Amino acid sequence: MSKIICFGEVLWDVFSTHKKIGGAPLNVAIRLKSLNNEVNIISKIGNDSKGENLVAFIDKKGVGTKGIQVDKHYKTGKVKVMLNDKGSASYDIKFPRAWDHIELTEAAIDMVKSSNAFVYGSLVARNDDSRETLIELLKLASYKIFDVNLRPPYYTVELLIELMNKADFIKFNDDELFEIS
Template identity: 45%
Template sequence: MSKKNIVCFGEVLWDLLPTGKIAGGAPMNVAVHANQLGLDAIMISAVGDDELGEGITSFLSSRGLSVSTIQKNEYQTGIVEVTLDAKGSPSYEIIQPVAWDFIRLTENAKKAVQVTDALVFGSLALRNEVSKNTLFALQAEAKLKVLDINLRKPFYTSELADELFKVADIVKVNDEELEMICAWYGQTGDETANAKFLKERYQLKGIIVTRGGNGAFFIDENNEFAEHQGFKVTVNDTIGSGDSFLASFITKWLNGEKPAEALKFACAVGAFVATQKGATPVISEEDILKIMN
């Protein structure tokens, strides 16, 4: 059986932490984790013609990803100022404009999306019309569209979220995003009712709701419900934990695993990443089995 593959679209950047800089960006984190979990992953983005841009492409290459769809332009490579609270939860100051605000539509990018099993994207990279127009052109070519809404103030509107939900097949939201998005439509039920409301409103094939350290649940198009309570670990920082969760879930989903098994595995991977520093630690099967057992 041939390897399943995904294309991730959006921001690549450096998270500038108190302890130093770490390569990041939610879609890039998903690509790196999916690649190490057994998918072929490609990243569509842009960097500047600068040292930080060289660093991003070198990092991706070192983790086994092709950089053929990483564009170079005249803007600086993306950086984010990150501060951590006492619980290791990050807050971000996302600099603009940067290279990934200007991802162009290319034949190379179109061809990558046309043959992929899934296109993964979020909302942040669409704060500029150039990247937004590129994403909406590319999504029309994709077989399966996976949206990690990933709302970051002030770079979203309810109108943008609505546009993205309309083209998505599977959506991942966290519990806070779920409550906020549903409130836009006057929907104020419990988490399950809210998730079903969004699933039905947008005719989704599935919706994933993450709850931080309390696990996640999934509802498919037939209202089949799967849930996992998560794994209790000592948190180092939570940067990239949700991205590794999504990469793990998609990997299992594309390979035909049942949602309950995909959730369990994804919760274990997300928990492991939270015990490490930064968004993209190397993950071994042994690491995940330790968490699951």
């Protein structure tokens, strides 16, 4: 069993008919946990009921929540998801949100130092606070997995190159490969 840390956004995806818990790092964490890994997530929620519900859901899935911080100023993440006639999604990612301000804490440092793998994406780096925390934690990680998640306008080529250069392994889909090549 591996000890894996996932870093990034936890949020609510809001569709026209329903809402569900999401965020690429959280989805990865839940999948890795289902494969019998020890998984923790580092993120930030607002001091609100949406954040409390997120943590309860994550706990229920067996993913560790000791790396989830609570922000007194910013709300829990929210993304408005719109589907076109063909079922393709477009996103209105609310900004700023609590996960834009993940802090470098002793708990986060200890978790990353004791892990076998550190999974991160590109969306969490849209704001300086979380990006700076990510860069510091990458210095401590033994094995770094970059799960590219391109959401315009929240990335630059320079940022992607920086994050790719820090990775031991990079995961992307066909659309992302086309976009970054």
